[in-house]
Amino acid sequence: MTTRTGTIERKGWTNFQDWLSRKEEIISGYAFLLPTLISVLIFVVFPVFFSFYISFHKYDYLSAERPFVGFDNYVRLFTSEKFWQTLANTARYALAIVPLNLIVALGLALLINRHIPAINVFRTAYFSPVVTSSVAVAMIWSWIFDPGFGLLNHLLRLVGLQPQLWLGSPKWAIWCLVFMATWNGAGYNMMIFLAGLQGISQEYYDAATVDGANSFQRFIHITWPLLSPTTFFVVITGFIGALQVFDQVFVLTKGGPAGSTRTIVYYLWEQGFQYFDMGFASALAYVLFALIFILTQINWRFGSRLVHYQ
Amino acid sequence: MKRVIPLKVRLAQAAKLFLIYIVLCAIAVIMIGPFLWMVSTAVKPLQEVYVYPPKIIPSRLSLENLREVMRIIPIFRYLLNTAYLAVVGTALQLLIASMAAYAFARLNFPGRDTIFFLFLGTMMIPGAVTMIPTFIIMKVFGWMDSYNAIIIPSMASAFGTFLLRQFFLTIPNELEDAARIDGAGRVRFYLTILLPLSIPAMVTLGIFNFLGRWNAFMWPLLILRTKTKFPIQLGLAMFRSEWTQSTHLMMTATTISVIPLLIVFVAAQKYFVQGVVLSGLKG
Incomplete structure (x- = not known):
């Protein structure tokens, strides 16, 4: 950073030149920032407030009448059974996928964190679902989950288990979504964990081995604590992502069967863009915002206390 | 021994x-x-x-399935649309983010650190909160069913700016001083020295951004109406909603949609992985 703390006497001409160059720097600074600033003001800052405003109105963008309704949208939201079901669905989804993803990703990272021949082939293979879009993933897995001709039911029949309706079953549909998203996303966190693992100094392991620790003890006492910043990050971002799941629900289940897969963002889309009840949808968006805000706060406030650094 | x-x-x-x-x-x-x-x-x-x-x-x-898919939807058109949206969107974001990052990293102006802090704070705002107002803004701008609505609202990126700023901070100040003594202005320095030096960081960020844009679904779903303008993900989802029972056609269309990105991934794997790791570092 260029700080101007010279000991030269600044007088007359020097002073003027200095003032000129400072002014130039200030103008350049704002000029380089301008496109970002304008974009953020129009598409982030203004919408955040506007969304809040809308949530207190009966707002259908097709009609000119947009009366102020106070807390009506929020009252309707919190007294609607659909909302609580949606919240429960989303919570179920998030509470299942975050630990599952964590375990799978960490397991994969531990597995591929070794220097043996062809290991890069496996890394590439495990990461490849990550570059696949959620829409494509939904298409592929819906065929595997197909009750009639799907691979999954075929495998179940082979081992003598009861075939299921999967995406057509109110009991199983949301778990299918959880499984699909884990397959889609585990490779991403695997790479983050792998980077974390490679950042742990070998000396710790050597010292522990000398002290007679077995591989399980080394994991519990070295890897897990030293990996905790990464784990914490994966958990928090995992929750934030899981609260906003939409694509797979839209493509596969439309929130069904029996509303069992209606998630917050899907509900928001339904209310805002199917029924054009944008006031209600904005109230819902603010509830989501509050949930995510709490998670971010946990991340910032407690992140440094809950985790160990090397 | x-x-x-x-x-x-x-x-x-x-x-x-x-x-x-x-x-x-x-x-x-x-x-x-x-x-x-x-x-x-x-x-x-x-x-x-x-x-x-x-x-x-x-x-x-x-190849019967492929012919059938091509008869029903313009799937290669969808791929081209997606490539266009992803390339233009990424290029624009890289340009704007690197400009802002240059200002944040190397220029002194009042309010810089406050703006930077607030800007980073916008990262925690979920897309769902800004979606409805942005949709209404698009309506007012007359950008419904246009690519402007896909590219412009997402052009600034707090994460990208942050990443590039960190990278720019590692480039020695002497380089800029020398360039200025040789008579180069700030724009010239940014274009001819800073950007070329940042190519590895830009490629990493760019690939990552490209992936997100290629796979984007919800926003195009809200904005685009004309079928020939669809990006591949939207085209795929709409195809499914009309031809649900024809799994063989779904799988053909999905195969076509997946292959280009898998090829890009295998070719540029290093950058993908770097992008993932960098996104993990901000936590």
């Missing part, structure tokens, strides 16, 4: 390695299997798709 490893230990090590490879391969089947099953369904003759038990390996290659 040469250690002699007893045969028993060596055998145990070989057995362990063998076991590891078994596990690696089993997981690879789970990760890659669904892709192979998709391709298998896409290229097999129709009478082998809906059979029980499932026929894993097709008796012959059939």
Whole structure:
């Protein structure tokens, strides 16, 4: 950073030149920032407030009448059974996928964190679902989950288990979504964990081995604590992502069967863009915002206390 | 010092390695299997798709499905649309983010750090909160059903700016001082020295951004109406909603949608992985 703390006497001409160059720097600074600033003001800052405003109105963008309704949208939201079901669905989804993803990703990272021949082939293979879009993933897995001709039911029949309706079953549909998203996303966190693992100094392991620790003890006492910043990050971002799941629900289940897969963002889309009840949808968006805000706060406030650094 | 490893230990090590490879391969089947099953369904003759038990390996290659998909939807048009949106969107974001990052990293102006802090704070605002107002703004701008609405509102990126700022901070100040003594202005320095030096960081960020744009679904779903303007993900989802029962066509279309990005990924794997790791560092 260029700080101007010279000991030269600044007088007359020097002073003027200095003032000129400072002014130039200030103008350049704002000029380089301008496109970002304008974009953020129009598409982030203004919408955040506007969304809040809308949530207190009966707002259908097709009609000119947009009366102020106070807390009506929020009252309707919190007294609607659909909302609580949606919240429960989303919570179920998030509470299942975050630990599952964590375990799978960490397991994969531990597995591929070794220097043996062809290991890069496996890394590439495990990461490849990550570059696949959620829409494509939904298409592929819906065929595997197909009750009639799907691979999954075929495998179940082979081992003598009861075939299921999967995406057509109110009991199983949301778990299918959880499984699909884990397959889609585990490779991403695997790479983050792998980077974390490679950042742990070998000396710790050597010292522990000398002290007679077995591989399980080394994991519990070295890897897990030293990996905790990464784990914490994966958990928090995992929750934030899981609260906003939409694509797979839209493509596969439309929130069904029996509303069992209606998630917050899907509900928001339904209310805002199917029924054009944008006031209600904005109230819902603010509830989501509050949930995510709490998670971010946990991340910032407690992140440094809950985790160990090397 | 040469250690002699007893045969028993060596055998145990070989057995362990063998076991590891078994596990690696089993997981690879789970990760890659669904892709192979998709391709298998896409290229097999129709009478082998809906059979029980499932026929894993097709008796012959059939392009019948592909012809049928191309007859129903302009799928290659969708791919081109997606490529256009992803490339233009990424390029614009890189330009704007690098400009802002230059200002944040190397220029002194009042309010800089406050603006930077607030800007980073916008990262925690979920897309769902800004979606409805932005949709209304698009309506007011007359950008419904246009690519402007896809590219422009997402052009600034707090994460990208942050990443590039960190990178720019590592470039020595002397370089800029020298360039200025030689008479280069700030724009000239930014264009001819800073940007070329940042190519690795820009490629990493760019690839990552490209991936997000290629796979984007919800916003295009809200904005685009004209079928020929659809990006591939939207085209795929709409195709499914109209032809739900035709799984063989779904798998063909999905195969076509997945292949380009898998190729890009294998070719530029290093940058993908770097992007992931960098996104993990901000936490």
